[in-house]
Amino acid sequence: xxxxxxxxxxxxxxxPQELQQITCLTSVTLTCGPDLTDSYCDSIExxxxxxxxxxxxxxxxxxxxxxxxxxxxxxQLLGSIPTLISLKIHINYQLEDQEHLFDPLAELKxxxxxxxxxxxxxxxxECAEPSSHFKYLPDFINGLTNLRRLDxxxxxxxxxxxxxFVTLLKLEEFFLELSEPPVSNTIHLxxxxxxQLPVIKTISIRSxxxxxxxxxxxxxxxxxxxxxxxxxxQKIILHNLNLRHLPAALQECENLEVLDIxxxxxxxxxxxxxxxxxxxxxxxxxxxxxxILTYLxxxxxxxxxxxxCNLTELPxxxxxxxxxxxxxxxxxxxxxxxxxxxxxxxIVYIYKAINNSAIKFGQPVSDFIAYMRxxxxxxxxxxxxxxxxxxxxxxxxxxxxxxIIPFLTEKRPALVKNTLFQLEKKVVDSISxxxxxxxLCICLFGIVEGMSTRELKEKCKKQSIQLESTLTDKxxxxxxxxxxxxxxxxxxxxxxxxxxxxxxxxxxxEKLDTPFLKESDTHTQTNLxxxxxxxxxxxxxxxxxxxxxxxxxxxxxYTLVLVVLQKELDSKIKKKAMTVLEKCxxxxxxxxxxxxxxxxxxxxIIQLLWKSPEIDKTLLARSILQFYFWESYSICxxxxxxxxxxEKISKYCLYYLLTTSVEDADFAVRSQIxxxxxxxxxxxxxxxxxxxxxxxxxxxxxxxxxxxxxxKKNPLKSFTGLKTLYxxxxxxxxxxxxxxxxxxxxxxxxxxxxxxx
Numbered sequence: 101x102x103x104x105x106x107x108x109x110x111x112x113x114x115x116p117q118e119l120q121q122i123t124c125l126t127s128v129t130l131t132c133g134p135d136l137t138d139s140y141c142d143s144i145e146x147x148x149x150x151x152x153x154x155x156x157x158x159x160x161x162x163x164x165x166x167x168x169x170x171x172x173x174x175x176q177l178l179g180s181i182p183t184l185i186s187l188k189i190h191i192n193y194q195l196e197d198q199e200h201l202f203d204p205l206a207e208l209k210x211x212x213x214x215x216x217x218x219x220x221x222x223x224x225x226e227c228a229e230p231s232s233h234f235k236y237l238p239d240f241i242n243g244l245t246n247l248r249r250l251d252x253x254x255x256x257x258x259x260x261x262x263x264x265f266v267t268l269l270k271l272e273e274f275f276l277e278l279s280e281p282p283v284s285n286t287i288h289l290x291x292x293x294x295x296q297l298p299v300i301k302t303i304s305i306r307s308x309x310x311x312x313x314x315x316x317x318x319x320x321x322x323x324x325x326x327x328x329x330x331x332x333x334q335k336i337i338l339h340n341l342n343l344r345h346l347p348a349a350l351q352e353c354e355n356l357e358v359l360d361i362x363x364x365x366x367x368x369x370x371x372x373x374x375x376x377x378x379x380x381x382x383x384x385x386x387x388x389x390x391x392i393l394t395y396l397x398x399x400x401x402x403x404x405x406x407x408x409c410n411l412t413e414l415p416x417x418x419x420x421x422x423x424x425x426x427x428x429x430x431x432x433x434x435x436x437x438x439x440x441x442x443x444x445x446x447i448v449y450i451y452k453a454i455n456n457s458a459i460k461f462g463q464p465v466s467d468f469i470a471y472m473r474x475x476x477x478x479x480x481x482x483x484x485x486x487x488x489x490x491x492x493x494x495x496x497x498x499x500x501x502x503x504i505i506p507f508l509t510e511k512r513p514a515l516v517k518n519t520l521f522q523l524e525k526k527v528v529d530s531i532s533x534x535x536x537x538x539x540l541c542i543c544l545f546g547i548v549e550g551m552s553t554r555e556l557k558e559k560c561k562k563q564s565i566q567l568e569s570t571l572t573d574k575x576x577x578x579x580x581x582x583x584x585x586x587x588x589x590x591x592x593x594x595x596x597x598x599x600x601x602x603x604x605x606x607x608x609x610e611k612l613d614t615p616f617l618k619e620s621d622t623h624t625q626t627n628l629x630x631x632x633x634x635x636x637x638x639x640x641x642x643x644x645x646x647x648x649x650x651x652x653x654x655x656x657x658y659t660l661v662l663v664v665l666q667k668e669l670d671s672k673i674k675k676k677a678m679t680v681l682e683k684c685x686x687x688x689x690x691x692x693x694x695x696x697x698x699x700x701x702x703x704x705i706i707q708l709l710w711k712s713p714e715i716d717k718t719l720l721a722r723s724i725l726q727f728y729f730w731e732s733y734s735i736c737x738x739x740x741x742x743x744x745x746x747e748k749i750s751k752y753c754l755y756y757l758l759t760t761s762v763e764d765a766d767f768a769v770r771s772q773i774x775x776x777x778x779x780x781x782x783x784x785x786x787x788x789x790x791x792x793x794x795x796x797x798x799x800x801x802x803x804x805x806x807x808x809x810x811x812k813k814n815p816l817k818s819f820t821g822l823k824t825l826y827x828x829x830x831x832x833x834x835x836x837x838x839x840x841x842x843x844x845x846x847x848x849x850x851x852x853x854x855x856x857x
Contacts (some may be wrong), residue, residue, distance in 0.1 A: 133162070141177065152183070153181055154183055158187075160190060175201060184211055185213065186212060187208065187213070187215070191216065204240075214251070216254075247268060251274075272299055274300065277306045281342070287305065291303075295333075295347070300333055302333075307341055309340065332355070334355055353373070356376055357378065359373070360380040363383035367384075373395060374397050380405040382407045382408055387411075393417050398423065403428075412433055418440060418444070505523075505592055505593070508580070527600060530600065537564070540566065541576050542560070542566065544568065549602060565609075575595075578599050580592070582602070618652070633735065633737070635735065637673055644680050658723035660677065660680070662743075664681055665693065665697055681693065718756070724749065727740050727741065728750075759792065760793075778826065781803060782805045782826075801823065810834060814841070822852060824853050824855070825845075
């Protein structure tokens with residue numbers, strides 16, 4: 101698909117001649133703004149004649165007295181596109197209502213999707229009320245016989261005409277968003293008409309109004325008479341409409357799967373919803389949850405959201421909903437949880453179940469566990485009840501390490517992950533505080549993630565740390581890993597030994613190993629870099645193995661990052677490089693690489709790296725500029741060569757290093773010296789070089805642009821060792837302007853030779 105963005109902020113942005121060259125255009129976005137002109141409409145007239153055009157967006161379409169004739173012409177042009185299947189219009193009225201302005205759009209017989217965004221007009225008087233200028237659902241919509249989706253966003257309110265939805269029998273999705281309080285008659289007529297459409301699947305009506313709601317009721321159940329069963333509707337959203345009752349027609353929606361009635365005043369349901377999968381009740385603060393659950397099918401409901409509903413307890417029948425996967429309960433003053441939640445066999449997430457609970461401030465989980473222990477519940481029920489609560493990691497904050505250790509044996513990955521995470525926060529890293537590491541005798545329970553037991557034992561042996569598989573009298577610490585057995589849990593709970601997590605031991609052992617490459621000399625690190633950037637797979641493999649065994653020097657960190665982010669690199673080598681990066685690089689750098697490595701444009705990736713706060717710009721700039729050195733450029737991949745072909749990226753790096761330190765500035769200067777020993781600066785302003793911290797008195801050959809040389813009286817006074825000067829010139833006039841400077845320079849540097857090219 102081809103897409104094209106047109107803007108008339110400048111009236112000559114797109115010409116008819118340019119439009120004639122576009123033959124396969126399918127999608128167009130027009131931005132009108134205040135400068136709509138005849139010439140622009142002439143260009144659009146060429147555009148709409150294209151047989152391939154299917155999608156159109158019209159932004160900032162301003163209806164004013166000055167542009168009214170042009171508005172009509174543009175709408176007529178849009179209405180003449182026989183192939184259009186999708187249309188989006190952002191309307192900004194600056195004029196009294198023009199009810200029939202959009203009537204030509206009724207000719208779009210192929211239109212499948214229509215979105216109208218209507219900006220309220222500016223009142224003529226300060227006390228005047230703003231108007232949406234869509235007092236009624238526009239009549240032209242009734243002519244769109246193939247419309248499937250209708251989306252209306254109005255900065256105001258809207259009423260309904262009697263002709264609304266007369267011909268929209270094929271409508272499948274309807275979305276309406278108002279910024280004003282809902283009008284009773286509008287909502288009544290809308291829903292009455294919508295519920296009668298034979299193939300409608302999605303109904304969404306929202307009010308974004310946040311002011312004081314009226315106390316009067318908008319919809320009564322008896323206002324809806326149903327002639328037939330509504331078999332098509334699958335999703336209904338009725339948000340912030342001041343509803344106190346749901347329409348009785350709701351129970352006739354045999355295939356309804358999603359219902360969102362947030363921010364209303366609903367208490368009960370009108371009938372049974374047999375296929376509902378997702379229910380959202382947020383903000384209905386008078387709900388009778390027990391009654392509502394009675395009208396839901398336990399065999400289908402998978403997600404229940406009841407936040408900010410003033411609930412103090414959950415009904416016991418919540419345990420009937422065995423298929424429930426997600427339960428959201430935040431911002432409720434919950435004081436009681438029924439043991440029946442233990443029956444929710446498929447639950448994967450309970451969000452903020454008991455945070456801010458009134459059970460006992462600061463210790464909701466501990467109190468719940470005590471409550472469970474004091475009751476005659478089965479051990480299986482107790483365990484599952486705890487597990488459900490602990491699916492939300494924050495609920496573990498007040499539980500002790502020994503309380504949550506048993507959940508490492510749960511067959512729920514999310515729970516095990518949360519438990520390990522909490523153990524990381526709770527256990528004291530007493531190993532690091534041990535004065536004599538060789539006296540450590542550690543009992544291993546479970547496994548250490550990312551390291552085999554054999555590797556762990558070898559590392560411990562290397563540091564004279566004894567690692568045991570059973571608890572003995574000599575044990576000084578207990579190491580907790582993933583997936584420990586019931587017997588091991590009991591041993592841990594019976595012991596008073598310090599607890600240590602697998603991650604802590606792994607990190608401790610790695611710190612004891614001194615990576616030999618971390619402290620290597622500059623020559624070794626340079627050779628390592630050349631191996632990494634080589635196009636030869638064997639060289640890269642060798643470099644990665646060296647880093648894996650000997651550590652990652654700081655100077656090589658971003659070179660490894662650039663290697664990992666290459667798109668053309670062999671997949672096996674890239675996977676190995678990523679593994680080495682995860683092992684050796686800081687966590688924040690690894691996370692950043694994972695976020696941006698899916699980008700397809702290599703130069704875009706470099707720009708994202710440069711702008712990221714986690715990045716050390718000095719090291720990154722040096723890593724990028726290393727490709728300028730001839731010995732690196734001649735062996736590196738095409739992707740790396742692309743970096744220095746981007747003038748923007750090269751300037752970022754050069755200008756940054758020139759201002760940091762003398763060493764970094766000299767590195768930047770050396771990167772621009774060719775293999776013939778010439779400092780090539782003709783594409784950069786000379787001022788950036790002469791005002792930098794770089795050492796310039798040792799430069800013997802320099803190439804600059806003659807215009808830079810002619811600007812100042814003594815432009816090369818810092819280049820006291822200069823022997824050869826190349827001046828890139830455009831014309832004889834510039835050469836004449838440079839003559840006075842040349843004469844003075846050759847008096848100061850008699851050995852200087854000057855060449856023009």
